Structures are given as C-alpha cells and as structure tokens.
Amino acid sequence: MNYKVLWIDDDYKTQIDFIGEAEQEGIDIIPFESHEEGFAHLKRHKETFHAVILDAKVKHKKDDNRTGLDGLRASRDRLIEINKSEYLPYFIFTGQPDYVKAEWFLESYGKYYIKSDDNEALFTDLKEAVERKAEYIIQKKYKAVFETCTDKYIGLAASKLLLELLVQLEAQKEVFNDESYFNGLRKIVEYAFRAANRWGILHDKCIPNGIVNLTWSSLFLSGNEVELRPSTEKISHTEKPFPLILANNVKSILDITSAASHTEEEKLNGKVNFSQYKSQIKSHYLLASLTFQVMDLILWFRDYVDGSPDIEKNKLQWKPADKLDQNTVWVKGSITRIASNGFGTFQPVNGNKTLSIVPYIITQHSLKEHQFIEVITQPDLTGTKTFIKEIRVI
Secondary structure, three states: OOEEEEEEOOOHHHOHHHHHHHHHOOEEEEEEOEHHHHHHHHHHHHHHOOEEEEOOOEEOOOOOOOOEHHHHHHHHHHHHHHOOOOOOOEEEEEOOHHHHOOHHHHHHHOOEEEOOOOHHHHHHHHHHHHOOOHHHHHHHHOHHHHHHOOOOOOOHHHHHHHHHHHHHHHHOOOOOOOHHHHHHHHHHHHHHHHHHHHOOOOOHHHOHHHOOOHHHHHHHHOOOOEEOOOOOEEEOEOOOOOOHHHHHHHHHHHHHHHHHHOOHHHHHHOOOOHHHHHHHOOOOHHHHHHHHHHHHHHHHHHHHHHHOOOHHHHHOOEOOOEEOOOOOOOEEEEEEEEOOOOOEEEEEOOOOOOEEEOHHHHHHOOOOOOOEEEEEEEEOOOOOOEEEEEEEEO
16 A cells, blocks of 8 residues: 655656655655645545655745745644644655754754655655554555545545544544444445445435435345335345345444434434443444444445446346335234244234244345334235235334
8 A cells, every 4th residue: 555645845846756756665646836735635635645745945825926934834833733633744855955954944843854865764754654653554454445445436435434433443442432433334334325326236216315215225235125115116136236144234234323323212212222232331342343344345345346347237137116005004013933944933013913934034034033024914825824925124
C-alpha cells in the first residue's frame, strides 16, 4: 500500500523529478501551489492522506502573486490544530537553505529538508513517521478491505466510517462509547447495498424513493422473496447472491445495530434487547465481531463484482415482479421446536393448532427455535389437513 502525501509548493511543476523519485519509494504525491488550495483539498479528503510536505516560501492564497512565510505559517498552524485530535505528520522541504538556517526559523518551524540534498532522508523519515500512524497501520493490515472502499466499489464514505471504528477497537481502550459506532456499521451496510444496486445486483425496488430498505435488500440478496409492502407486489433473485453464512450474518448485523441505534421504545419492542446484553456483558467484543462480519460483506461484494462486472447481465437475475393475492392472509407465530430430523413446529399467535414446517424450508430460511415468522396456509386436496404454503421472516 502506497503512502499518500499532500505537497504544497508554488513551484512544484518544475520539480516533476521529485514526484517521480517519491513514486519509486512508494509515495504518491498530490501537489498544490498554495496553502488555500492544498488545505481545501485536505479538508475534503483528510482520511485518505498519510502526511504533508510544505515548502518554506509558498503562496498563502490561490491568487497571490508573491510567496512568503504567510503560506507556511498558515499551513503549520492548521496542522498543529489537526494533530491535537489525530496524527498527520508534516515536513518542511525547501530549496532555500540560507533562508531556513536562521535561528528564529528553526525555533518556529523546527527541522527542515533541503531539496535535492535531503530527498532520500525526507523519504525515509516520512515513511517511518507514517508507519507510526494508527490509521496507516490499520489500512495496511486490512488492505483488501480498504481497497474495496473506493469509488469503484463501495465508496470512500464507507472507508472513513470503518477506519474510525477500527482505530478505536485496535486502541483497545477500556472506556469508549461503542453504541455510537453501531449506527456506523449500519451505514456501511447501506453503502454496500447502494453499490450492489449500481452494479445491477440489488433490485431497484429495494431502494424506493432513493431510500435503502435494509430488510428488503438483505432478503433479496439472500435469495428470499420480498413483499414490497404496502403494495401487493413481490420480487426475488433467481439465485442467492449471498452465501448462507453471510446471509445469516447480515441479518444479525441489521437486527443488532437496529436495536443499538434506535429509540428506547423501539429497543424495548425489538427482536434484540441490546440494553440488557450490554448491562450483563461489558466488553467491545460484540462490536468487534460485527465489524469483522461487515468486512466480510465488503470483500464478498468486491469478489462478486469482479466475477460479474456486466450490470445489464446482473439485472437479468431479477425475477419479474409478481402480484400477491389481495385476499392473502399472513398468520403470525413462532417456531417452538426444531426436531433432530429437521422438521419444525409452528405455533400461531391466534392459538390455532400447530403446523409442521418441512426441513427444506427450515434450511432455506435459516430458521431457529423461538423465531417469529409469518406464514400462508393452504388445505390439502382432501380438505382434512392444513399445510404451510409460504413463509416470510419478520
């Protein structure tokens, strides 16, 4: 993984050889002529940079005609502020040794590097400084994941959220508000679903009015039929893009992060009692485990897109929309038992007699004991027995 470095130097266009040298050292230089331009770019893309190089005499504003210390001073002061909350090393690189050797300069700005004479020392010191930077260490450790959090795949917004979360987890601080990060995981899943839609993997109807329906998206990519309530329309995928374990993991991620990020009333009425869990188990391991499952989702997406890059061909896997019978009645209940032979027992909440669920349906929907579901029932040909025709997880 290359080091990405911002360089502010009004004369950089005449120093292309330096950029080439840096590239040979695994350093990607992004140059700007003024403090104003460089830091405007840094503000928008700060999480992507590992270090900054500053010229001693540089333009402050884009339209300035003269160079001077104002530009360097403004850059240094801004970097001091940034380094109060995070680590972004910076280096002064100048072609005017007489100017910077003054005692007052050394006291104000510290160590400097002379162009041409100190290029190799600059590269060495820069790389050593960056490798002490927690964000770089993490990006290098999980290189494949962060290479997928790019515009080609899931997007840089996911990278920023994931990096912030991993920095906290890797720091192993005993006290930090991990609940605030569960919603970040949920956002990363949303970014993955939006990307899946852009690549023709996820159906357009799973993002009604531009808003990702996470439940519909998860069901669709798991190969389940999706009822587009409140309409009577239903959609599905001809295959199961998600492997079974990933489908289960994504459902679990959405259930837990929903309980962690929603209102107290929603938490109490939801399927996961997050507050009770956190009161009994005081660790960050739940957050860590969900984070790694989200990273698996990211890698799955990369491999799927690389293997199926044709968007229109991907869309052919969408089953044509179908309509549900307007008179269809869904019966709510729970799975009270799953026997050793694979058959399940469904108990309707209305108190009616229990019904059997055949093993292949248990496996198809990854059903578990005590799980709530809804079913459509239908009598057999004799009219003496009732069987489950259709099922959906709630």
